[in-house]
Amino acid sequence: MQIPRPGGTAGLAGRAVSRVGYGAMQLERLRGDRAAALALLRRAVELGVDHIDTAYFYGDGFVNGLLGEAIRPDDGVTIVSKVGATPDPGGRLPLRPAQRPEELRASVEDNLKSLGLDRIPVVNLRRLDAGPGLRAEGDQRVDLDDQLAVMTAMRDEGKIGAIGLGSVTLDGLRRALPAGIACVQNAYSLVCRDDEPLLRLCRDEGVAWVPFFPLGGAFPQMPKVTGEAAVVAAAASLGRTPSQIGLAWLLHHAPHVLLIPGTSSVAHLEENVAAGAVTFDEATLAALDAVPSRPADVPLG
Template sequence: MTDTTASATPDDRPIPGGAFPLGPRPVARIGFGAMQLGELPGRALPSDEEATAVLRRAVELGVDHIDTSHFYGDDTANRRIRTALGSADDIAIATKVGAVRASDPDAPVPLVVAQKPAELRAQVEQNLRTLGRDHLDLVNLRRTDAGHGIIATGDQIVPLDDQLGEMIAMRDEGLIRSIGLSNVDAAQLRQALPAGIGEIQNAYSLVARGDEDLLALALEHGIAWVPFFPLGSAFPNAPKVAEQPAVQRVAAAVGATPAQVGLAWLLAHAPNVLLIPGTGSVDHLEQNVAAGAVELTPEQVAELDAIADGTPA
């Protein structure tokens, strides 16, 4: 089992969950996802002051990897990161391209597909502007072939190789340091491997484990695995990690919350897992980061491994 305790650097800065490379640079395995600083459908958005407090506390706790996007609240999350943290290179910034905000504010889905190479470049440039940076540490190419969210149709069905060509060009120009892929399968990762891939970002959790083959392939090639929906899908009626009886039993036994156990299981499951739980609350942030110190016994891991949603485990 992977050690999920927080280690520290020589200057005593914590490294929550230990470290693993994100592209060319090592980062703490527990990072921060900024979506909730940009939009919270059905809930009140954190204030600017609350967002700044969360981001600065995250850095104090050892978080050095922030995942964001220009379409989180129409640049709101990016601008808040810039205000709170500036442009110092000690924090790795990962973002994603492949969609933009819908022009109609009343559209049922707030995003539209934008997969063409020129559109990908425009999105990278927008992220750079709103974050106030001259480069991005990693940019995920969010494919829209299938799965969660919006699906490409018509001329937005773009060959992966065409997209990778543009991503490689931007990396060669110094705009981005590493290329990631999101919402892909194992065949697409194999196709993209010659381009040099630093991260895979797919939906994955204790209760949604259909991508074990892709996870294994990423681990084989030293590629970071950064799951979204790490505690189960946000969609109605989808399974939630914290609601599983086995998770609740283990949480009670180790003195942690069910959410912390779900995150700790991910860290223990594979050494290339990086987590980016998001929140607009300092208290919740501290709980998420503390998951890196939750130690699970082999018996507890086996009990949790037995949980699945019917997909291969």
């Protein structure tokens, strides 16, 4: 029996994938219960999830190792990883920038080894130019063209199937498009919509829009989608959770949106996938569209 794909499908690197995928970062919380982590990944596949986002720096290879063990070739899952940072367990933050071309290449090799793959379907270059999170300083401020040169070289070598970008500006995406960009990952949600022009450019160019922090609130300074009155009202009216309303709004907002909500709970995973079935009437959607947008740009270093 064919499993229905949650939220329908949209294009990613030339393939139709479920619009509700899974972000694997929170699997690190299950470091002490590997069986539970593997069971969660198998449940995601059972639910029709075929797009999983990861990174070597999620648990210093731990999360990638779980994916390599749990995801089988015949599952048809598109694995998307990212480069541009590296673990820094002893630092002020658990990550530090790793933007230089030789660091990008080393990170791709780390991802290949930890995932047990010869080729990663999509690798996102996290630029650190925009949105909440790390900022590049000193020799970590690298020209985009130099980074794209090594990314395209690795694509030509067969190590990468397609190239994505993350935390990128509108000008950065315009510069990168000739290299062939499959997706963009920027912070974006109902309450943080500064990147609307970037989202529209992606739509026009056939580039998938994959928002991280899709419910806002990742840092204390950021607004939370689930606290908005219109979101709470819609959830009560439809018998859904505020989180499901926030995720569903993203799917309704543009057809090229792909979601990668993360969790370490099977119940929460099932709730996220079910958001793909939420529908809105015109009045509810208008009320959600009217929620004001606030800045999401919260530098951390």
